[in-house]
Amino acid sequence: MSDMDMDRRNFLKTSVGAAAVAIAPGMMLYSVAQAKSEGASSKVRWGMLIDTNQCKPGCNDCVTACNRENGLSGETKSTDSQWIRKIDIKDISTGREISLPMMCQHCENPPCVDVCPTNASMKRADGIVLVDKHRCIGCRYCMMACPYKARSFVHEPQTGQNPDVPRGKGTVESCTLCVHRIDVGGKPACSEACPNKAIVFGDLNDENSEIAQKVRSVASVQVRADLRLNPGVRYQGI
Amino acid sequence: MKLLVSLLLTLCVSLAWAGEAASPKLDIGKGGQCVEDTQWMRKNHMHLLKHGRDDALRLGIRDEKHSLKTCIECHASTKDDSVTARADSFCVGCHKYEAVKLDCFECHSGTRKSAWLQQRNAK
Numbered sequence: 001m002s003d004m005d006m007d008r009r010n011f012l013k014t015s016v017g018a019a020a021v022a023i024a025p026g027m028m029l030y031s032v033a034q035a036k037s038e039g040a041s042s043k044v045r046w047g048m049l050i051d052t053n054q055c056k057p058g059c060n061d062c063v064t065a066c067n068r069e070n071g072l073s074g075e076t077k078s079t080d081s082q083w084i085r086k087i088d089i090k091d092i093s094t095g096r097e098i099s100l101p102m103m104c105q106h107c108e109n110p111p112c113v114d115v116c117p118t119n120a121s122m123k124r125a126d127g128i129v130l131v132d133k134h135r136c137i138g139c140r141y142c143m144m145a146c147p148y149k150a151r152s153f154v155h156e157p158q159t160g161q162n163p164d165v166p167r168g169k170g171t172v173e174s175c176t177l178c179v180h181r182i183d184v185g186g187k188p189a190c191s192e193a194c195p196n197k198a199i200v201f202g203d204l205n206d207e208n209s210e211i212a213q214k215v216r217s218v219a220s221v222q223v224r225a226d227l228r229l230n231p232g233v234r235y236q237g238i
Numbered sequence: 239m240k241l242l243v244s245l246l247l248t249l250c251v252s253l254a255w256a257g258e259a260a261s262p263k264l265d266i267g268k269g270g271q272c273v274e275d276t277q278w279m280r281k282n283h284m285h286l287l288k289h290g291r292d293d294a295l296r297l298g299i300r301d302e303k304h305s306l307k308t309c310i311e312c313h314a315s316t317k318d319d320s321v322t323a324r325a326d327s328f329c330v331g332c333h334k335y336e337a338v339k340l341d342c343f344e345c346h347s348g349t350r351k352s353a354w355l356q357q358r359n360a361k
Contacts, residue, residue: 038299039293039297039298039299039300040297040298068358122296124296124297124298125297125298126298132292132295132296133345134291134292134295157344158344158345160347160349160354160357161345161346161347162347162354162358163307163310163346163347163349163350163351163354164307164351166345166346166347167345168344169344171345179298183298183300
């Protein structure tokens, strides 16, 4: 490496350091959000907080938005892909009924990743659990392993996919947390579509984010927390 | 001698054919050189795509310049917004000619995003 390169590198190092000191911690978020070309960062932990008190029984807007965004048929036969489902549950002893959306919980310790024989099922550095369909052989072990029944197998040849969401026959798929939107600074379609803002999306590791402040101040639980998978999706009011 | 002549003749004929055989006429969309030299791209585009897909999916490093989506944005036909729809479409035309199986589009869309959005919003 030439001297000139070294100088340039040192200059950059010092200026970045100076900038980091100069700007307030709040501004640092901006620089993290902008570092897209650097790829997924382990400093970020994407998650969702779902307020079941705000989730209306019978409302299906999140499911419709997901289907529309990801090019799913919206059918619910056993051979159709469902990335997100609305579930109605009732506490038999009290009669209290609630409705909630259930999808891939983006676990920190995902069992689907543990069982995958080809390393196709994987967790990105920022906590998003994905299927690398270039590697998936369609064995469906991950579907068996997932305690949330979040994954689907594609049974039919696909046409007319969203250019941002490749889907193909013979592979397993599930909620991607709309990774294609997140990578350009957006948020998941379901979160955007909810009329009651019941789905809050954000970075759990960023203490100034809406989601981090909310999980700090209100009681929320992880579904099947006993499994110690540490899902990134949390629920309020169940 | 007869054998030699016939051999020469066959050789000449096949050479002549090879010379005449036109390279495929492609609908190159916008066309021209965009990210790399044309000849270089003919030889190496598959390496870019294969390397890029792992970086994009597993590490989240999205190289917009060399992504499949960007190829399609530029090279999809101006008539049907696709690189796969017809026999002379950008990807299909060449792959057919070279007899190389093209399986990207079993999962990936071969359509421009703008066209896809239009189609979806029409529904």
